Amino acid sequence: MFLIHKFNTFLCRAATMVPCQVPRWSTWIFRASPQWQRTACALGASMGQQRWLSLPWRVSGPLAFRGCSSTALGVPRVMPTSERYPVQRLPFSVVSEEDLAAFERIIPGRVITDPEELEVANVDWLRTIRGCSKVMLRPRTTEEVSRILRHCHQRNLAVNPQGGNTGMVGGSVPVFDEIILSTALMNQVISFHDVSGILVCQAGCVLEELNRYVQERGFIMPLDLGAKGSCHIGGNVATNAGGLRFLRYGSLRGTVLGLEVVLANGTVLDCLTSLRKDNTGYDLKQLFIGSEGTLGVITAVSILCPPMPKAVNVAFLGCPGFAEVLQAFSTCKGMLGEILSAFEFMDAECMQLVGQHLHLARPVQESPFYILVETSGSSAEHDSAKLDGFLEQALGSGLVTDGTVGTDHSKIQSLWALRERITEALSHDGYVFKYDISLPVERFYDLVMDLRGRLGLRAKHVVGYGHLGDGNLHLNVTAEAFSAALLDALEPYVYTWTAAQRGSVSAEHGLGFKKKDVLGYSKPPTAVQLMWQLKALLDPQGILNPYKMLPARA
């Protein structure tokens, strides 16, 4: 009784949690809850109180966003990568007029050389990395990608595959003048089977649009992430993205059933099957999942979508300490079992930052830690009973001190926003040093506290949040501006600390340009050597996404 009453109170309180100001670049990173589908406009219309969504934001991809956030809004130019980092251009050819003419014959009208458009595609989402490519190509078909790569291979021209350009490690933008090969126009659904839930689509489909498409047919995408409004499914596969549904639906290595890939020399590798099981030979598609554009260009994806859950609940809870967060997780797993679909955590500084920069209000009492627990199941009644049982237990035993539960679309969405928009809030806080690591959960928060002590006032904020259910910590340090001294205090410290715990120095973001040289903290030399051998086998000239993922050779 008490419990129900208490949680009803929270419900009322949270309903007043509305943002106070129009955030600059929020629309396409705003979360659609699994139960609902909508365009940003439709959502704005249905949620009058969330004013920012009624603005006519374009959500057509990163270009739209870039257009208004960098040059248009007068944000300072990003330092060229080749100036900030000690990196040498490799002896690739330089794009000539003849090359441009050849591309124009392959994809008439879709060879982009306009400096404004290129400006956007040369800079990464975090605005920390900048290339100087002079041309972006926008193929529509696999055949076009194949002809482009055949040409580049013959001419020894380097190529940077680009999806939604939301990558976190500088893999999606050129380092020098690599040709940008964008999948933006490869955005067609090829087929959907509404009994099995198997979706086959081109690589450039935007994740959120796919989710909407399959939701209309009773399914959801097996992955979800804050960048959903811009990132492409091809980019997700190329980075082996984890995200917010990983705990429930597992890795793309299990849910991706088939891929079509164009190899460096233009050969089309068709592994685009739609079978749940296929043990005929080596599973070649696995080579390309998570290969960050260095082994081939993914042109189409076949993926298994789970049925849309009939009931979704989200509980946002305050915890008095990190030990309690861990215990709450164990209790959750035991009591919620198969309906647990997310267990996310954030610390008090994260909450402060989403409040300060995005004006999202805290829905519960101030606490050192917050957790977000999501259930997705097939019976609203059973799921609520299980969740109530957990909440009663967690509250009764002091694991949780305050909380609020959302069962309807808008409430669920507001609660998720607090967690999903941390990346965005951080990017408003200054230069961000980002670490995305896997650690044994017991040691999860020690590194954050350790760094606070170590960095002292040199850092603006040191925050920890992430996918606790998967052992994946996002550790972020903000400062007024990039500082080599701060970087020295952070690295290799963070990596050796992680390696000492046998953790991973990149849990889900990949290595790209920024993390390629730290691979050795998580992989032994034999593994690195085998990586190089695979690279040499599939891309002997090294034209695909050079300077990325593979560390400099010893």
Place this chain on the structure above:
Amino acid sequence: MFLIHKFNTFLCRAATMVPCQVPRWSTWIFRASPQWQRTACALGASMGQQRWLSLPWRVSGPLAFRGCSSTALGVPRVMPTSERYPVQRLPFSVVSEEDLAAFERIIPGRVITDPEELEVANVDWLRTIRGCSKVMLRPRTTEEVSRILRHCHQRNLAVNPQGGNTGMVGGSVPVFDEIILSTALMNQVISFHDVSGILVCQAGCVLEELNRYVQERGFIMPLDLGAKGSCHIGGNVATNAGGLRFLRYGSLRGTVLGLEVVLANGTVLDCLTSLRKDNTGYDLKQLFIGSEGTLGVITAVSILCPPMPKAVNVAFLGCPGFAEVLQAFSTCKGMLGEILSAFEFMDAECMQLVGQHLHLARPVQESPFYILVETSGSSAEHDSAKLDGFLEQALGSGLVTDGTVGTDHSKIQSLWALRERITEALSHDGYVFKYDISLPVERFYDLVMDLRGRLGLRAKHVVGYGHLGDGNLHLNVTAEAFSAALLDALEPYVYTWTAAQRGSVSAEHGLGFKKKDVLGYSKPPTAVQLMWQLKALLDPQGILNPYKMLPARA
């Protein structure tokens, strides 16, 4: 009311379902239900009425079984592979006295040359394939495997990795005189983390023993199969085994977190991490999952075990037609959602064969088809309510005409035995032509009916059963003895039929020796070529499991 009454009746009826005779080779393929763990003996003791289990069967692996089922019981010798199939020995060296002495130095006392022991290891489980190896090696450690392979690589000696020797495609036994490298003594658990459920163990651990081990700690293995009492986890990973929990826990590509592998030249590749997420570089372990011993020898496995479900229910139901089987599957997915853990099907002829050869009684009225539906969840009450809802609906709408439900260990086990022991029953029926294919579920049973017409009296039985929930059909044809004419009637017919549906000619069993030349029905030439390139990269001399998996080169 009616429903409950009706199902209670079934419960009583099924309780009388006891086998009437001691089956020859059943103990180690008898199923442990997820909720229980036991040795074969402990089980016999706890289930007095199941008489065969009280016999002192040795369950220590395939050798024990082989010992009593082939030579010991006077079963006719299997024709040597090199005589039955048109295959030429490749120019590998022949094992010399010096080689034996070198092995003896590496693994003293574990170099097996005794003909009786070799007889067992030279013949496959199905007794259709026979090699003539003169030596079997039984290392205990990774270091020993490494030294053995280094020697074989230097001497150009071919090697056949062998786990439990339960493979279905002749991959586990030599074709000529390849050295058998057995993992039987590599059976140590390395670590288990009882919060995360991550198990790290040597490759030769028997699946059933691992399941027992983790069950004692509140978890289950993410895979289960009829061969569990003999097959090794290394063999499971090497074949990317699917099995009975695939529908719920997905593929080993998602649940295997790390592998340790010894490469052809003896190099140890340590990718034995225990992280749920690790995007540092190419996911090298994927190369070895499903590579059937052709790219490296798996020496240790790190695998994520799901928590043991608190409640398990099994319903065994009769369906009037295949259309109803499919509809029951759709209804099941919708109504049971996240608790559905298996949906298996078998036709009337399968039931007849398990009755005839294993004396298992049919627990429900005779029907053209039977389905086995399993639920696993965290609340007995919620799960029963969901299952009852489904049964009421399925019975009311005529999808199901009769059924029985098991909730206790022994009943669950008896029901599962009907499905799990079909492979065994078939092997008593004569020579078995086995096909393990993935098809769109709509076309699942057409091929079985088609073949019955096509083969007429030439076949003893044409049966269909399998993992319907995964689109995986086991199509089996039995005959008095191997017949080239029957084979001609079956192949390539079955493969072209499957290819026309864009199916897979090997869903879960792999290619091994028997299916390697049909790879082209499911993979395009570019993929086959890339497979060869990978093989050449990792095993340039081709000493690892030659004559297997890769088709003859064009």
